[in-house]
Amino acid sequence: MNVTLESLAVCFQGLLPAQLFTCSSDGVPNAAYLSHVEYVDGQHVALSFQFFNKSRRNIAENPHALVSVIDPDTGQGWSLRLHFERSETSGPLFERMALRIEAIASYCGLKGIFKLRAADVYRVLAIDPAPEECGLASDAPSQHSGALDPVFTVKALQDLSARIHQADCLEGLVDSILEGLEASFGFKQSMILVPTEQEGVLVTIATRGYPENGAGAEVRFGEGIAGMVAEAREPIRISGLMRGMLYALAMHKAAKNPDPLRESRRVALPGLANPESQLGVPLLVRGELVGVLCLESEVPYRFHEDDKASIELLGSYLAIAIQNMQWQEQATEPAEPSAPLPPAASSPVAANGSDTHAIAYYAGDECILVDGEYLVRGLPARILWRLLKTHQSTGRDEFTNRELRLDKSLNLPEWKDNLESRLILLRRRLEQKCPAVRIVPRSRGRFVLNVESPVRLIDHT
Amino acid sequence: MISQALAGFLEQGLSLHIGTRDEQLRPSGARAAAVVVEPGGEHMLVFVADVAVARLLEDIRRNGQLAVDFGRPEDDRACQVKGSVLDVRPAHPHEREAVVRQWQGFLDQLEKIGIPRQMATGWAHWPATVIRMKVTAVFEQTPGPLAGTAIA
Numbered sequence: 001m002n003v004t005l006e007s008l009a010v011c012f013q014g015l016l017p018a019q020l021f022t023c024s025s026d027g028v029p030n031a032a033y034l035s036h037v038e039y040v041d042g043q044h045v046a047l048s049f050q051f052f053n054k055s056r057r058n059i060a061e062n063p064h065a066l067v068s069v070i071d072p073d074t075g076q077g078w079s080l081r082l083h084f085e086r087s088e089t090s091g092p093l094f095e096r097m098a099l100r101i102e103a104i105a106s107y108c109g110l111k112g113i114f115k116l117r118a119a120d121v122y123r124v125l126a127i128d129p130a131p132e133e134c135g136l137a138s139d140a141p142s143q144h145s146g147a148l149d150p151v152f153t154v155k156a157l158q159d160l161s162a163r164i165h166q167a168d169c170l171e172g173l174v175d176s177i178l179e180g181l182e183a184s185f186g187f188k189q190s191m192i193l194v195p196t197e198q199e200g201v202l203v204t205i206a207t208r209g210y211p212e213n214g215a216g217a218e219v220r221f222g223e224g225i226a227g228m229v230a231e232a233r234e235p236i237r238i239s240g241l242m243r244g245m246l247y248a249l250a251m252h253k254a255a256k257n258p259d260p261l262r263e264s265r266r267v268a269l270p271g272l273a274n275p276e277s278q279l280g281v282p283l284l285v286r287g288e289l290v291g292v293l294c295l296e297s298e299v300p301y302r303f304h305e306d307d308k309a310s311i312e313l314l315g316s317y318l319a320i321a322i323q324n325m326q327w328q329e330q331a332t333e334p335a336e337p338s339a340p341l342p343p344a345a346s347s348p349v350a351a352n353g354s355d356t357h358a359i360a361y362y363a364g365d366e367c368i369l370v371d372g373e374y375l376v377r378g379l380p381a382r383i384l385w386r387l388l389k390t391h392q393s394t395g396r397d398e399f400t401n402r403e404l405r406l407d408k409s410l411n412l413p414e415w416k417d418n419l420e421s422r423l424i425l426l427r428r429r430l431e432q433k434c435p436a437v438r439i440v441p442r443s444r445g446r447f448v449l450n451v452e453s454p455v456r457l458i459d460h461t
Numbered sequence: 462m463i464s465q466a467l468a469g470f471l472e473q474g475l476s477l478h479i480g481t482r483d484e485q486l487r488p489s490g491a492r493a494a495a496v497v498v499e500p501g502g503e504h505m506l507v508f509v510a511d512v513a514v515a516r517l518l519e520d521i522r523r524n525g526q527l528a529v530d531f532g533r534p535e536d537d538r539a540c541q542v543k544g545s546v547l548d549v550r551p552a553h554p555h556e557r558e559a560v561v562r563q564w565q566g567f568l569d570q571l572e573k574i575g576i577p578r579q580m581a582t583g584w585a586h587w588p589a590t591v592i593r594m595k596v597t598a599v600f601e602q603t604p605g606p607l608a609g610t611a612i613a
Contacts, residue, residue, distance in 0.1 A: 030541070
């Protein structure tokens with residue numbers, strides 16, 4: 001064959017559904033759309049086996065098959081003449097294909113519905129161009145020209161690295177990562193999530209490119225792209241993948257009735273209305289999950305095949321940068337809590353006027369509502385309540401990370417408490433929902449609680 | 462066999478593929494441009510660009526077995542019509558309008574899932590060959606556990 005299978009890897013991104021032709025042992029042909037073609041090596045591809053359908057029964061009787069795929073960069077169609085070799089129900093190939101299917105299902109809230117039964121491996125006997133699907137002339141501009149070159153070039157990675165090195169605190173670091181991803185790679189929509197103190201839950205601490213900042217949005221492991229990445233600890237890339245399937249699954253999801261109480265006490269995860277490409281990268285340091293980086297684009301085929309290795313490298317680099325910054329902040333914070341100050345004569349806390357904010361703490365749910373609207377829950381809620389109560393009773397407005405760590409009532413984990421990331425989350429939620437109360441960093445490990453209009457504290461313990 | 466409602470779905474301008482096989486039961490297939498369901502729903506005309514039909518003709522004439530797959534990209538609704546060949550002839554000029562209308566409908570569908578119609582600039586739909594087939598079965602093909610269920 002003149003065309004190599006490697007050169008067709010771009011065709012397997014699923015931008016356009018592939019077509020599978022099979023034939024039964026009694027000579028009846030069958031044509032069906034195919035959800036997933038996976039490049040295996042220079043002589044093999046794998047097809048997803050999800051249902052006991054006619055195509056699968058035909059293959060069991062007659063190992064010959066034909067698959068049609070389209071190059072999303074040029075529009076050129078290709079026919080792959082195949083011969084079935086084996087089914088794999090475990091191992092790296094199966095896991096890779098299963099993860100992709102699970103990610104889509106999970107994105108639509110239907111995790112577990114669409115299971116991969118097997119990765120069916122075929123030898124590729126011949127590759128022929130489809131004469132009725134000629135590609136664009138080589139000098140014609142491709143509509144997906146953004147995908148023609150790898151996204152993660154060494155130059156762009158160097159630029160991102162330089163930007164990251166300038167950050168002097170965790171908040172500055174996560175922001176500079178997202179800014180750098182836009183400046184160096186053009187990724188306008190991105191977010192970073194970190195594990196919470198609750199096992200199996202991620203929380204969003206930084207976003208870029210969305211109308212809402214989304215800080216505080218929680219995702220369980222296994223939920224959506226970010227949750228799947230956290231669970232599998234593998235990058236997940238979706239490139240215009242099975243848009244029709246997403247659409248159908250999204251409609252299915254829309255038919256469900258959400259729990260209004262539960263929904264009212266959740267921050268919605270930001271996201272594009274019609275994402276065409278998504279990429280989730282685990283941020284791992286020696287196997288420990290430091291966070292998850294998620295990127296979105298409205299361009300159908302944004303993340304190139306050649307970017308795979310760079311994506312994993314980038315994830316490791318960002319994870320080390322974040323973890324180092326967390327350790328550095330913790331190691332250099334002030335040794336002693338700031339001395340209590342006398343109560344301020346005109347403290348706005350506990351005042352009661354028309355512009356007074358009602359801040360209610362629900363101990364049972366460990367959550368705080370501001371004027372009846374959900375603000376934050378879990379450890380950030382406990383921290384804010386502790387700060388407000390201290391401020392109310394003593395007038396103090398300056399605090400240190402260290403005193404929070406030493407406060408047993410906050411119940412911070414003794415090891416890897418991620419306090420800095422919780423303070424970032426809390427600061428951003430306040431900016432969004434209660435700007436009258438601000439947490440302002442003063443120096444490393446020290447911050448000020450600014451209460452700029454009267455607040456009324458309501459304790460529901 | 463094919464109801465009027467189903468014919469309306471099939472003729473709206475979808476992603477179409479036609480498949481057959483050779484004497485060694487090796488499948489062959491190509492993109493089709495349009496279909497017309499004849500009154501009564503027992504027969505269907507499949508329009509295949511001449512450049513595509515060439516590689517199918519020998520198989521079609523030898524065994525006459527056909528499978529035509531229909532997919533609507535915007536929601537993945539799909540079905541498959543199976544049957545046998547009755548006749549193969551060049552498409553008439555007066556049939557071009559219907560083929561072009563369906564082809565444009567298909568390109569509209571591609572745009573709905575983010576594929577610019579320019580990508581299909583080099584894709585052929587005319588001149589075309591008409592394959593007239595007798596419909597023997599129709600199957601649900603929308604992805605999921607019901608794919609493969611006979612619907613006519």
